[in-house]
Amino acid sequence: MTVLVTGGAGYIGSHMVLALTDAGEDVVVLDDFSTGFERLVSPKARIVRGDMGDQALLDRVIREHRIDAVAHFAAKIVVPESVADPLGYYLNNTVKARAVIEAAVRGGVPNFIFSSTAAVYGDAEEMPVTETTPAVPVSPYGRSKLMVEWMLADAAHAHGLNSLALRYFNVAGADPAGRSGQATQNATHLIKVAVQTALGLRPGMTVFGTDYPTPDGSCIRDYIHVSDLIDAHVAGLAHLRRGGAGGILNCAYGHGSSVLEVIDLVKKVSGVDFPVTLGERRPGDPARIVAAAERIRSTLGWRPRFDDLETIVTHALDWERRLLARDAA
Secondary structure (H helix, E strand, O other), rough: EEEEEEEEOHHHHHHHHHHHOOOOEEEEEEEEEOOHHHOOOOOOOOEEEEEOOHHHHHHHHHOOOOEEEEEOOOOOOOOOHHHOOOOHHHHHHHHHHHHHHHHHOOOOOOOEEEEEEHHHHHOOOOOOOOOOOOOOOHHHHHHHHHHHHHHHHHHHHOOOOOEEEEEEEEEEOOOOOOOOOOOOOOOOOOHHHHHHHHOOOOEEEEEEEOOOOOOOOOEEOOEHHHHHHHHHHHHHHHHHOOOOOEEEEEEOOOOEEEHHHHHHHHHHHHHOOOOOEEEEEOOOOOOEEEEEEEEHHHOOOOOOOOHHHHHHHHHHHHHHHHHHHHHHH
């Protein structure tokens, strides 16, 4: 059995490849390397360079490598960018995801794990959000992902494709062994930006909005360590292979931290009091998004190992220092 990981050279996808190869799985990575890095890919995985929208390529990979599961990570992920370029996001995140789903159905692949997002909830009226909270995304990014969830549900009904859509909350941190992390220099992830600022790689950073209806006025998010997120994927794959039912699962810890709280913690862990500018809100950012995470624990038996924001920040800081040392060598 072989797992096809699309976007396996990216931040989250590369962690999935490491976890699978650590477990002795055969893995094929499909990536166009437009944003991913080959050095992050486990040397035990086979790499296919190409576009996930290329149907002929997908058919060949599924056939030649006898793929029994697809883990689909490849996507554009920046909310403000999706507002400025909605058609680009619908092409990459929705149209090309449809190509992957179709190839899986055509090739008889029984199991599919999809990298979805908490952005599908939009400005939810209830908090914490559950998997049954109405999905009313406020950004093209969120809508592009929700459409894929719909396609997977329909493909399950029509073709028997068993799939799990894992709705990520705010993923951060890095592999504790230092093998992978967020490597994009211009990444917009809050903890990545704050850590880079602490290390002098950015002259300062901006908090986008301090007038939200939250205790300190900044947005609140449910941060999850990337390794815990991947543990959920591995458990999800095992669940599907056992014949477990597909569906939708929140992937988070169930508690939130504000932007200003995260920045204060990065300052504490790094020992650097870096400059922070208070700016205007960005389009498409909900004030608060925190998950109800009971379903994933009961369904998959998932138990997070790194549910501690200081640990997440420490691992992110360690990873950034590794990148600095690598660049200096």
